[in-house]
Amino acid sequence: MAVYVYKFGGTSIGSVERIQAVAEKVKLTHDQGDQVVVVVSAMSGETNRLTDLATQIQNKPVSREMDVLLSTGEQVTVALLSMALNELGCPACSYTGSQVRIETDSTHTKARIKRIDDAKIHADLNAGKVVVVAGFQGVDEHGNITTLGRGGSDTTAVALAAVLKADECHIYTDVDGVYTTDPRVEPKARRLDKITFEEMLEMSSLGSKILQIRSVEFAGKYNVALRVLSSFSEGRGTLITYEEPAVEQALISGIAFNKDEAKLTITGVPDIPGAASKILGPVADANIEVDMIIQNIADDATTDFTFTVHRNDFEAAKSILTGACKELGARAVTTDNSIVKISIVGVGMRSHAGIACKMFKALADEMINIKMISTSEIKISVVVEEKYLELAVRTLHAAFELDQELPEVAG
């Protein structure tokens, strides 16, 4: 007997028919004698409907009340899914985050899970029931309803899998796994059977928005075997593991990219301690998320400092930087808001210095100019002009032979 945690997102349970289909899928596992905990999000559209009601009343709704409001979305789906399971003759019981209970800190709208009481879940599972848990929500020590922020249902699923020591945590979504890159850009993109947590983290943050980053971190930390599958089709999806890759594993697992980036450079910054924080401090204060940060080695007594932000934050960041430029006595601010970031990701690249070289050469062969470079242990990112996005992704996909099926390797 295995223990599974299944998570279904909004589109997977967006209608009565979809909820019934999910119930059928869950029942199959239950009928095999396995234990299943199902975590569900709000029906697609519901969170937006509720948010819209709230913002008609308050521009910035009180965050405590926002959590009370939004948490009703999952509460509706757990009830409906539990009904659908019971209707199929599969005994089931629903729980809200407060009921489980999933205790979080008190940071409304983006709370963090502190502990989970699994007593009720164990009792129900042992009584032969499917347990349906509302994702995305919890309760603080004072009994206030909290939510974990967008994508928090993934985190709920992984946290429950960790506590229950589940054999696998299945994240059902509208894609059938993790691909070597976005199939809409490179039709030859191939589904990966396995990917490591570290690679998945880099892929997630770089634009392959299949799983919420926090849930992947969580899964890695607690050794939860995550599997990404489609709720609309059959197939085994992609297993996200914490295993080291076998030697035959490809050096590169995939290619991620971020559209909608903008780049800002401040040149001639006096090379004194604290300059970087004086530049980034006001940016952070304005709640602008910074992606890449690059500072070259100082030349004379000055240095150049570049960072990228989402294009929505471009104007705000530019105006802040112009102020900082004056204050620091720097030379000038130059910007570019038509760039994209492309990254190759792979645990296998760790000891292979030749990978970067191969990447840069492949791009150069297509006359694609590289504007910025940044690397981590398992990732190399370049910033190029927006118009080269598709060409660059396809070029790299071919250069690293990602369309080639690999021989199945024992784990």
Next chain:
Amino acid sequence: MAVYVYKFGGTSIGSVERIQAVAEKVKLTHDQGDQVVVVVSAMSGETNRLTDLATQIQNKPVSREMDVLLSTGEQVTVALLSMALNELGCPACSYTGSQVRIETDSTHTKARIKRIDDAKIHADLNAGKVVVVAGFQGVDEHGNITTLGRGGSDTTAVALAAVLKADECHIYTDVDGVYTTDPRVEPKARRLDKITFEEMLEMSSLGSKILQIRSVEFAGKYNVALRVLSSFSEGRGTLITYEEPAVEQALISGIAFNKDEAKLTITGVPDIPGAASKILGPVADANIEVDMIIQNIADDATTDFTFTVHRNDFEAAKSILTGACKELGARAVTTDNSIVKISIVGVGMRSHAGIACKMFKALADEMINIKMISTSEIKISVVVEEKYLELAVRTLHAAFELDQELPEVAG
């Protein structure tokens, strides 16, 4: 400083604009330095929307899950109303039934309140906040979400008023008080300034569906001063008190009526012990609610037994009665499904034997034939042909001078 519990139903908070209007009304009281607890229902239409989703999945949805589902309706409104109050600069905090906590028994979909923990409410009120509580819902001792059944928000309001020893419990609705009869039938109907709990109980159960019966019982039991007011207009509404009427009080307070009644008679029932239960047992088993029950004194060795049911249950009741007739060896079943029940209600009638006589004579003067009569201490009900409804109500309204304004009497 006074303590008030205000209750607003679905139409009173059916839109963002209505919620904002309610917030304004509540703020006025708060600004006067009084303490206010607001109980709200789900937005109008929401309970039907959720019920519809559920019945698409299960003909008879699991009642535990139905409660999880339906309780989201009020959870949405408490959050939105709390936001609206905060937006007006009036500090407010929302609570679900589980959070308060309002503990009930485990009878899902029609639970009864067992106890209320008012610690959080008192703390918030003393901190100068308005407390917004979800009506209609509670939690059982195992942490399961329960609901109190249709109209349960009234019960929540009255129960909170009792626990908090509130000065008054205001039930805001779409009518501006309790009338001597339905103004749609008799335009001369007059709003009552006061009515006793006992009269209100009779008025409620007889068709003036302003308040849920259980909440009126509750209010009487715990001496909660209830006031029915309109949330759409100004005015003092009708106060429902437990005071005895002053001597000058009118004998009759109002005229209630039930449309959609049907009458079933079984004649020639052997006059033996247990006959009545053999007739009504199967009717009750079929969940058919019986209203009036009349059995005349036995004539020879047989008796006639008559009862009334809602017209929706007429065919089912008829078929059950036909079976019972054979089994009991009774003579025949006769039925009439085009009747109405009309009742005069008044605490003042207790010691006045002439009231019934006056009622019957007024009807006879209009050639309205009385088919059944039933009385209680403060009520006399008659069943007449459906076509006489309006005429009978107006005739009685005039006969008992209910359109006459009474001199204000000290309580």
